[in-house]
Amino acid sequence: MDGLTPPVLAWYRANARDLPWRKTSDPYRIWVSEIMLQQTRVAAVLGYYARFLDAFPAVGDLASAPEDLLLKLWEGLGYYSRARNLQKAARIVRDSGRFPDSFAELLKLPGVGEYTAAAIASAAFGIPEAAVDGNVLRVAARLTDCHDDISDPAVKKKIRGWVQDVFPDGSADIRIFNQALMELGAVVCVPNGPPKCLLCPARERCLAFARGTFDALPVKKAKKPRRVEEKTVFVLLLEGRAALRKRPDSGLLAGLWEFPNTDGVLDEDAAAEVLRSWGLEPKSWRKRLAAKHLFTHVEWRMTGYVLEVSGNADFFWTPSLDACAVPSAFAKFSKEALALLGGAP
Numbered sequence: 001m002d003g004l005t006p007p008v009l010a011w012y013r014a015n016a017r018d019l020p021w022r023k024t025s026d027p028y029r030i031w032v033s034e035i036m037l038q039q040t041r042v043a044a045v046l047g048y049y050a051r052f053l054d055a056f057p058a059v060g061d062l063a064s065a066p067e068d069l070l071l072k073l074w075e076g077l078g079y080y081s082r083a084r085n086l087q088k089a090a091r092i093v094r095d096s097g098r099f100p101d102s103f104a105e106l107l108k109l110p111g112v113g114e115y116t117a118a119a120i121a122s123a124a125f126g127i128p129e130a131a132v133d134g135n136v137l138r139v140a141a142r143l144t145d146c147h148d149d150i151s152d153p154a155v156k157k158k159i160r161g162w163v164q165d166v167f168p169d170g171s172a173d174i175r176i177f178n179q180a181l182m183e184l185g186a187v188v189c190v191p192n193g194p195p196k197c198l199l200c201p202a203r204e205r206c207l208a209f210a211r212g213t214f215d216a217l218p219v220k221k222a223k224k225p226r227r228v229e230e231k232t233v234f235v236l237l238l239e240g241r242a243a244l245r246k247r248p249d250s251g252l253l254a255g256l257w258e259f260p261n262t263d264g265v266l267d268e269d270a271a272a273e274v275l276r277s278w279g280l281e282p283k284s285w286r287k288r289l290a291a292k293h294l295f296t297h298v299e300w301r302m303t304g305y306v307l308e309v310s311g312n313a314d315f316f317w318t319p320s321l322d323a324c325a326v327p328s329a330f331a332k333f334s335k336e337a338l339a340l341l342g343g344a345p
């Protein structure tokens with residue numbers, strides 16, 4: 001598509017959002033941003049990114065960090081395997097004494113797929129590798145008037161080939177081209193609502209604009225509905241301490257802290273039976289509440305009980321949640337626990 005890249009690059013240079021990871025060519029900092037940005041909005045990442053790099057300014061700091069601190073800094077970002085893979089990869093980089101500087105080597109790092117390897121290779125090392133995320137798929141499908149299903153890996157591969165073909169020459173342009181296409185998708189050729197074609201630097205080259213098909217693109221197969229799981233969650237208070245327990249080492253939210261819970265929606269009598277089976281006796285029921293959390297493939301519908309108990313159960317009884325990474329799936333319950341423990345809400 002002749003003539004596409006110069007206006008897109010010029011538009012990006014004049015209009016790109018001012019984001020911290022765009023001001024560096026340090027592969028470590030670019031890599032951390034790319035991992036955080038997977039499945040997560042830019043606005044949500046900014047604070048985490050700053051705190052993470054304050055705590056771990058260099059790859060060696062991340063490699064030697066205690067896991068509890070790492071997970072605490074990730075608390076609320078979700079997809080915690082990303083944090084664990086970051087640390088595994090950081091150890092590999094530290095032990096090898098150098099940051100991998102080719103697409104193929106980057107791909108070998110845990111948690112780094114084609115997209116992330118290409119994003120780091122281009123932005124940090126000026127290697128022309130197409131990084132194709134959801135934004136780029138949408139922009140490319142519209143620019144080329146492609147009506148194939150973009151969730152099909154073969155179509156994704158075809159689009160990646162197309163982006164590769166339109167990649168500019170010259171190190172400075174290579175470093176920003178992937179970002180420019182993504183930015184175009186994020187702020188102009190947007191996913192929800194009509195694209196802002198009149199503001200688009202690629203309008204004159206856009207087949208979907210010329211043919212009036214942009215509203216129908218991209219074509220994407222409907223996702224399967226999420227599986228619903230019901231749970232009863234307990235915020236238990238015993239002598240000024242709240243109960244937490246660790247989740248299993250594999251599966252959803254592996255190894256993170258959670259409030260004790262059980263499957264199904266239980267009424268107070270059934271909930272009391274569960275507490276007794278754990279060695280606890282309900283003393284005063286304070287509150288019943290409901291919460292919902294969406295994961296990629298699962299939806300949790302939770303009923304919660306906040307209460308004081310007596311007895312002895314094999315939980316981690318803590319006077320504060322400060323040192324424990326409790327995922328945001330339990331945010332409503334964490335707030336209740338903090339209120340009971342006298343911490344900040």
Ligand code: SF4
Nearest residue numbers: 189195197200203206
């Ligand atoms: Fe998207 Fe419109 Fe630009 Fe085409 S002209 S790339 S549809 S914003």
